Amino acid sequence: MNKKIIIDENKLNHQYGYRITKRLFGIIMSTIALVVISPILLIIGICIKIDDPHGPVFYKQERVGKDGKLFEIFKFRSMVSNADELLEQLRFKNEINGAMFKMKNDPRVTRVGRVIRKYSLDELPQLVNVIKGDMSIVGPRPPLPSEVAKYSKYDKQRLMVTPGATGLWQVGGRNDVDFDTMVQLDLTYIKHRSIWLDLKIMLKTVLIMIKPNGAY
Incomplete structure (x- = not known):
């Protein structure tokens, strides 16, 4: 057992230099990245x-951020337009334990x-969420409100920091690891977070985008 x-929330709140540097770096890098790509x-x-002319290009979804604050996350739409409605019909096929839903061959996912x-x-x-301040480049995955409703007090420690577009979970196995392992990875990151660790995770993220791991 892990x-x-x-x-230590007090320690997190006193990481002034790290938090300011991370915020400025996130704004600058996200702005440059959006222009370049x-x-x-x-x-x-x-x-x-x-692929799907009748659906929107972008998908917005309510997520839970730092200290339980709700925000809208932006993503490219990768599922059919009524994916959220179909979810309830697929919950019994969930392939991961804990407060998450993952299904390898999810029929809601489009070809693109x-x-x-x-x-x-x-x-x-x-990257837009990072510029707005809802997210950081590196941090825990932002959960759904329905997932947080199932969190234990221990799990809720994930919400002590700003969520990230990438993190230890994404580079450490992603969908190949269960919920408890994801929580452990996120808390390990939070406990040891630093500029150097963030840079290592960002580098691994780029490599994983080239050679994917457990994403589906």
């Missing part, structure tokens, strides 16, 4: 429209969606 990790974003948007999810391209619009 050793329990207890986060804008042709890729356009191509993805066109492909989504061709399978490609952009495999290479994590559907996550690129979250």
Whole structure:
């Protein structure tokens, strides 16, 4: 059994230099990235429209951020337009334990969606969330309100910091690990977070986008 990790909230709140540096870095890097990859974003948007002309290009969903604050996350739409309604019909096929839903061959995913999810391209619009301050480049995955409703007090430690577009869970196995392992990875990150660790995770994220791990 994994050793329990207890986060010192007071220590987190006093990491002034780290938090300011991380915020400025996130704004600058996300802005530059959006400009540089804008042709890729356009191509993805066109492909989504061709694949499913009646649905929107972007998908917005309510997520839970730092200290339980709700925000709208932006993603490229990788599923059919009524995916949220169909979810209830598929919950019994959940392939992961704990407060998450994951299904390897999810019938709601579109043809283009399978490609952009495999290479994590559907996550690129979250750079806008980083600029807005809802998210950081690196941090725990932002959960759904329905997931947080099932959290234990221990699990809720994930909400002590700003969620990230990538993190230890994404580079450490992603959908191949269960919920408890994801929590352990996130709490390990929170306890030891630093500029150097963030940079290592970002580098691994780029490598995983080139050679995907457990994304689906």
